[in-house]
Amino acid sequence: MTRDPIAYKVLTGEQLATLESGSFAGAPVDLADGYIHLSTAEQLTETVDKHFAGQSDLHVAAIDLEAIGDDVTWEESRGGQLFPHIYNGPLLLETVLSYGPLERDDTGKVKLPVAG
Template sequence: MIYHITTHSFWEKAIQTSFYLPEDFKKEGFIHCSSKDQIIRVANRFYRGQSDLVLLAIDPEKVNAEIVYENLERGEEFFPHIYGRLDVTAVEGLAVLTIDASGSFEFPKV
């Protein structure tokens, strides 16, 4: 599985259209995803203080677009990027991102 964070409202739009594209897709050209080991660090770094967030569990075998594992920010980790739209049928699980007592995100049961 690979994982992507979005808002509940964006996911609701995706359900209506049968595919998902994040707000920044036109600018970025891909959908940012993470591995299970990476996703909570990503959430705490980029989404701290935000609410209404959901975690999509995506089956890479069901993604019709190209997935490239790359690092575009000169770090050491490689992240999966989906270069195209995400059909909702590729999403195997969905969970609300919750926050622990310290204010950090926790990995939900997906």
């Protein structure tokens, strides 16, 4: 089974500012669980709807999983889907391909950040 080479992390404005300084250790749920939660493009909208409903000042970062290498583990979670998780360290800014404010298209789907 081929895994997506890019995953996405939803961040608050404060968390993004931390990441922009070079690294981000994780949101409170990440720190509690012992790994950084990520979503694939297909999982992103459901993740936002389930875990970030009603929040503002949210951002999405596209993460290069190949740059992270063996510290990414795919694990079964919501509905039996496999989600990428980062173990053994923080999310490094150098592995982020792009990021931007969380926006939705006309159908309500979360737009992916555009590299540029």
